[in-house]
Amino acid sequence: MTQHNSSSPKADFKAYLGSTLFYIYVVFSTPIVGLAVLSAFFLPFSVRYKIADIWINYLLYMLKLCCGLTHEVEGLENVPKGQAxxxxxxxxxxxxxxALRQIISPQTAVLKKSLLQIPFGGWALATLKPIAIDRSNQKEALKMLLDQGIERLQEGLCVLIFPEGTRVAPGAYKKFNAGGAMLASKSGFPVIPLAHNAGEFWPRNSFLKYPGVIKVKIGPVISTQNKGTKEINAETEEWISQAMKKISAERD
Known part of the structure; x- marks a missing residue:
């Protein structure tokens, strides 16, 4: 059941204007950066990654300028140095x-294969070593997640996974999928649990972005050595659940 936040932001003229200006910036900047990343196809991965980083820096700046939306991070010291x-x-x-790409870097993400078909942005994303899965074929998707996930981790890239599998509204609950925990169990690499309340300011499937400060909490590293998928998932889900309650309490 979804719990609606009583302090939901108001959709006023300023929110519409800011969101419109931000949307215009995204529409015009994405093809430019996409072409820049594509033109660097034959250069080292680090160069393409840096180009994308610059765009994201400006994107977050424009989000603040147009919509008044920023973020605060707690627990950054928990991110292991030099370890995927x-x-x-x-x-x-x-x-x-x-934004998480800027908070913990370098990283790649598990995402829908269809996103790579988006002109310019998707094409550029395809050069940044994503783990693109086809959700219609669960068996093949899991194999790709494990194979490519281990490969990316061994290359020194963190792998971003959303274990809920889809965007879940604030206050709602969805059971964690096993894929991320299975990758952790099989690879032996640790898990970094992360909680945030971005959906309260940039709701899913919403054009509007509202002013405020998104709270991000990063938990202590969860060791995965000699742990099974269920144990890793349960430990991660419990930490994130408790962190979300703290974020909610801090905002009330």
């Missing part, structure tokens, strides 16, 4: 698919 890990994150919004 599986980031298991709450999924409420499109915000985290962009």
């Amino acid at each position: 890990a599986i980031i298991m994150s709450k999924h409420q919004s499109a915000w985290e698919t962009i």
Whole structure:
């Protein structure tokens, strides 16, 4: 059951204007950056990654300028230095698919294969070592997640996974899928649990973005050595659940 936040932001003229300006920026900047990344196809991966990073920096700046939306991070010291890990994150919004790349880097993400077909942006994304899965074929998707996930981790990239599988509205609950925990169990790489409330300011499937401060909490690394999928998932889900309650209490 979804619990509606009583302090939901108001859809006023300023919210519509800011969201419109931000949308215009995204529409015009994406093809430019997409072409820049594609033109760097024959250069090292680090170069393409840096180009994408610059775009995301400006995107977050424009989000603040146009919509008054920023974020605060707690627990960044928990991210291991120079070690890859599986980031298991709450999924409420499109915000985290962009911003988390700047918070924990370098990383790649598990995403829908269809996203790579989007002109310019999707084409550029395809050069950044994503783990693109076809959800219509669950068996093949899991195999790709495990094979490519381990490969990316061994290359030194963190792997961002949304274990809920889809965006879930604030206050709603969806059981974690096993894929991320299975990757952690099989690879032996640790899990970084991450909670946030981005959906309260950038709701799923919404054009409007509202002013405020998104709270991001990063938990202590969860060791996966000699642990099974169920144990890893339960430990991760419990930490994220408790962190979400703290975020909610801090906002009330």
